[in-house]
Amino acid sequence: MKAQSPVSFDDLNSPSASKIASEDALSEILDLARHNRWNELAASAEQITRQNPNDADAFYWLGVARLELHKPIGAVQALRSAQNLGMDSSKLHETLGRAYYDLNQFILFQQQMKEASRLDPLNFRPNYFLGLYQITIRSDVATALAFFDKATKLQPDDWKSLYQEGRCLELSGKPGEARAYYARAIRSIEASNQPFGWPFQGMAHLLINQDPEQALNFAKKAATVEPNEYSNHLILAQVYERLGKLPEALREAKLAASQSPNTAQVRYLLFMLYRRAGKNQAAQSELSAFKKLKIVYGSE
Amino acid sequence: MVQNRRRSGSCRLVAGLVFVLLCGPAFLEAQLGPLSNPARAPQAKSQKELDLYLKILTDATPQSVLKDSDAFASQFPESELLGIAYQYEMHAFKDMDNFEGMVTAGQKALLANPDNLNTLLTLAPAMANRASQVKNADKLLGQAEEYARLILSAVEKVKPPLQTSLEKWEATKRGMQSQAHEVLGVVAIDRGQYAIAIDQFKTAISLAPTPMGSQYFRLGLAFAAAGERDSAKEHLLHAAELGPQPVRKLALVEINKLMEKKSSK
Numbered sequence: 001m002k003a004q005s006p007v008s009f010d011d012l013n014s015p016s017a018s019k020i021a022s023e024d025a026l027s028e029i030l031d032l033a034r035h036n037r038w039n040e041l042a043a044s045a046e047q048i049t050r051q052n053p054n055d056a057d058a059f060y061w062l063g064v065a066r067l068e069l070h071k072p073i074g075a076v077q078a079l080r081s082a083q084n085l086g087m088d089s090s091k092l093h094e095t096l097g098r099a100y101y102d103l104n105q106f107i108l109f110q111q112q113m114k115e116a117s118r119l120d121p122l123n124f125r126p127n128y129f130l131g132l133y134q135i136t137i138r139s140d141v142a143t144a145l146a147f148f149d150k151a152t153k154l155q156p157d158d159w160k161s162l163y164q165e166g167r168c169l170e171l172s173g174k175p176g177e178a179r180a181y182y183a184r185a186i187r188s189i190e191a192s193n194q195p196f197g198w199p200f201q202g203m204a205h206l207l208i209n210q211d212p213e214q215a216l217n218f219a220k221k222a223a224t225v226e227p228n229e230y231s232n233h234l235i236l237a238q239v240y241e242r243l244g245k246l247p248e249a250l251r252e253a254k255l256a257a258s259q260s261p262n263t264a265q266v267r268y269l270l271f272m273l274y275r276r277a278g279k280n281q282a283a284q285s286e287l288s289a290f291k292k293l294k295i296v297y298g299s300e
Numbered sequence: 301m302v303q304n305r306r307r308s309g310s311c312r313l314v315a316g317l318v319f320v321l322l323c324g325p326a327f328l329e330a331q332l333g334p335l336s337n338p339a340r341a342p343q344a345k346s347q348k349e350l351d352l353y354l355k356i357l358t359d360a361t362p363q364s365v366l367k368d369s370d371a372f373a374s375q376f377p378e379s380e381l382l383g384i385a386y387q388y389e390m391h392a393f394k395d396m397d398n399f400e401g402m403v404t405a406g407q408k409a410l411l412a413n414p415d416n417l418n419t420l421l422t423l424a425p426a427m428a429n430r431a432s433q434v435k436n437a438d439k440l441l442g443q444a445e446e447y448a449r450l451i452l453s454a455v456e457k458v459k460p461p462l463q464t465s466l467e468k469w470e471a472t473k474r475g476m477q478s479q480a481h482e483v484l485g486v487v488a489i490d491r492g493q494y495a496i497a498i499d500q501f502k503t504a505i506s507l508a509p510t511p512m513g514s515q516y517f518r519l520g521l522a523f524a525a526a527g528e529r530d531s532a533k534e535h536l537l538h539a540a541e542l543g544p545q546p547v548r549k550l551a552l553v554e555i556n557k558l559m560e561k562k563s564s565k
Contacts, residue, residue: 073354073357073358074358076350076354077351077354077358080347080351100350103350104338104341105341105343105344105350106338106339106341106343107343107344107345108343108344108346108347108350137338137339138339260462261465261466262462262464262465262466263462292466293466296459296460296466296469297459297460297462298459
């Protein structure tokens with residue numbers, strides 16, 4: 001899932017009364033989770049499940065670790081063991097839903113997220129993930145917007161939900177409202193000093209025609225806080241192009257292409273920039289690459 | 301289609317060499333990794349359905365795969381995941397050297413998804429190989445040819461996920477095309493159509509990301525069968541150079557045979 005963070009700090013409680021063999025073992029597991037040491041956590045939780053196959057909490061943590069290690073099959077199997085041992089918490093259903101999502105199992109994903117919401121109506125994350133599903137997989141902006149709106153009402157300072165709500169509003173042709181949500185997301189990120197660029201990118205995208213100088217500041221900020229995300233360099237290149245700064249636009253577009261060589265949109269921008277710069281051979285080469293990518297990968 | 305069919309010892313050797321299955325990207329293995337269009341991924345309708353499906357995917361032995369895929373088919377006969385379950389069953393039968401079981405399971409997988417490249421790439425070479433070992437091979441050769449041609453058309457329809465680099469995808473695609481042409485070459489040589497076989501093996505070699513000794517060996521035998529001894533020797537020598545050892549050994553035997561025939565004339 002895009003813009004998905006690791007387990008947040010408030011996740012670091014076991015979802016049921018501790019059944020893990022000892023307080024020491026539980027403490028160790030929570031400490032490993034707090035430090036994102038997922039390989040060690042998986043090994044530790046797996047060892048506990050071998051010693052005590054009825055320990056639902058150990059299976060839960062094994063599932064969490066496997067999900068973070070991008071092993072969704074093993075994550076589902078561990079989380080299902082926890083569920084079959086009687087665990088029935090909002091966190092379990094939410095984590096299981098995420099694992100189903102990673103396996104492209106969207107019927108089960110939705111069931112789990114709805115159950116997570118039912119068990120804990122104040123948990124905003126199921127709404128966030130359901131919104132992400134609607135916009136990413138179903139391209140249903142209106143339904144996604146409704147879920148993100150629920151999420152931001154439950155957790156007004158969650159920058160990801162705020163950003164996504166802004167994005168849906170922008171896609172719905174409501175730039176004024178979108179801007180307000182992007183601004184809230186930016187304030188939330190800056191308050192918590194988190195290294196994420198999405199809301200800055202969103203704001204730059206929104207302002208590129210209306211106020212390109214201001215858009216440039218946001219695009220630069222996005223590329224600074226998340227320099228390895230190609231789309232931040234793409235938006236920066238687009239803003240530079242809008243401002244007529246061709247060398248800077250080319251530099252950023254080339255950077256974006258090096259980070260995401262299969263993105264046709266980047267190749268097309270490079271084609272346009274080279275053409276404007278009078279570099280016809282390079283322009284043709286990028287146009288060929290663009291056409292080839294469209295044929296091989298289809299529409300993005 | 302059967303023309304001038306001669307099933308010489310050389311032809312058997314051509315078919316008998318085991319095809320090396322090129323390792324495809326993850327999306328050819330299952331439907332659970334990155335996909336170009338996740339919205340079209342087959343969906344489990346219940347947790348129990350997915351539990352059993354995942355068990356098949358993670359089973360450690362082919363016997364367990366067979367047991368679980370049988371259970372899956374009987375408990376979830378309408379499952380959208382059934383085609384891939386049969387694909388796993390096909391591989392389990394292959395691991396157990398059960399040709400008939402492999403073909404039956406593979407054909408069920410193809411009923412669910414006729415463009416399933418993983419299945420086509422397993423069945424086509426296996427059937428071409430098998431044809432050299434049975435008396436009435438026409439049906440097998442026909443099916444091997446049909447599947448090889450399906451590979452060539454299906455591979456053009458694949459949209460790889462963006463996570464797969466263009467270079468990797470092109471190498472994978474060429475590898476699959478190479479294998480299909482190799483099957484068509486084996487089918488042609490078994491039918492006595494040596495000129496077609498030569499063309500197909502040449503195409504297979506030109507498409508292979510890393511041409512293999514076995515491919516040059518097959519081409520050499522096709523030239524030998526067509527009576528073109530110099531070309532035959534050239535490609536058999538190339539096969540011997542590339543190896544591996546079993547291919548080298550076979551190639552040297554065939555070169556000796558060519559030399560003996562030449563000296564006896």
